[in-house]
Amino acid sequence: MENPFSSNYRDKSDDELIDSALNGSMAALEALIYRHQHFIYNIALKMMGNVQVAQDITQEVLIKLITNLSKFKKESNFRTWLYRITFNQFLQMKKSMSELATESFEIVEKQLDSIPIQALSLLEESELRDQIEETKLTCMNGMLLCLERDQRLVFILGELFNINHDLGANLLNISKDNFRQKLSRARKDLFNFMNNKCGLIRKENPCRCSGKTKGFIRAGKVNPENLQFNKDYLKTIKEVSGQKKDEYDDFVIENYADIFAKHPFQEKEHKLIKFNRFLNNDSLSNIFSLRDNENITKQ
The missing domain is CATH 1.10.1740.10 (RNA polymerase sigma factor, region 2, helix turn helix motif)
Structure with a gap:
């Protein structure tokens, strides 16, 4: 054959x-x-x-x-x-x-707040490394779902997969200005939520992936025997899509988007x-x- x-x-x-x-x-x-x-x-x-x-x-x-x-x-x-x-x-x-x-950031915030923080020992963090990463990916995917579909799609294309404004607008059959506006709004909405809530962005924020991991497991959001996001991959989205070619034109968002870009790109x-x-x-x-x-x- x-x-x-x-x-x-x-x-x-x-x-x-x-x-x-x-x-x-x-x-x-x-x-x-x-x-x-x-x-x-x-x-x-x-x-x-x-x-x-x-x-x-x-x-x-x-x-x-x-x-x-x-x-x-x-x-x-x-x-x-x-x-x-x-x-x-x-x-x-x-x-x-x-x-x-997960229709809004308010819903996701309430869901996160309902899961108690449980600090892990260094040994537990080592033993639960994969589950901690799965907790992070599960939580961040939930954040993406808070965006409207068209806004979410623009963010995924423009921010994670590094598709430029011209091509993105062409793919979605919208104007370049419309693509840029949707991307800018999505960036701001996600950054504002993470900046106020997520310990990955600000050390002062109490929400930590490791601290939420046992709660995510108990709530059924993470199944240690069947990880959904943190498996079957060799590369990250960033490695597949390449480095950023364009500077942000209207909004400086530190490095929060880089966290999304480091999510697995599954090739199973x-x-x-x-x-x-x-x-x-x-x-x-x-x-x-x-x-x-x-x-x-x-x-």
């Missing part, structure tokens, strides 16, 4: 992979999917704050990619076309349970059961006339 991740496919452009896929190469189709699936998944995870929801969104977007690939006319960049599909999926779907549970192979079932359906073969001797997504 041909290796779909061999240099023959990995080194090809998106347009070349699309041409090969539409001409019947399953390996080219998988290489195209593999190239983009992690970005889609990590954006979805930050948008929705829930692993299962992010996996479901990734499946739906990839299915839309496949079923609509023949409609892509190369009048724009493929990534722009694909990510617009992705972002529309975010903005149009019903609110998830995670979003409903998602168990896309629904997606695999679709790929093996006869209808897919009819769309692409895919070769029988090539297989896809054996995970």
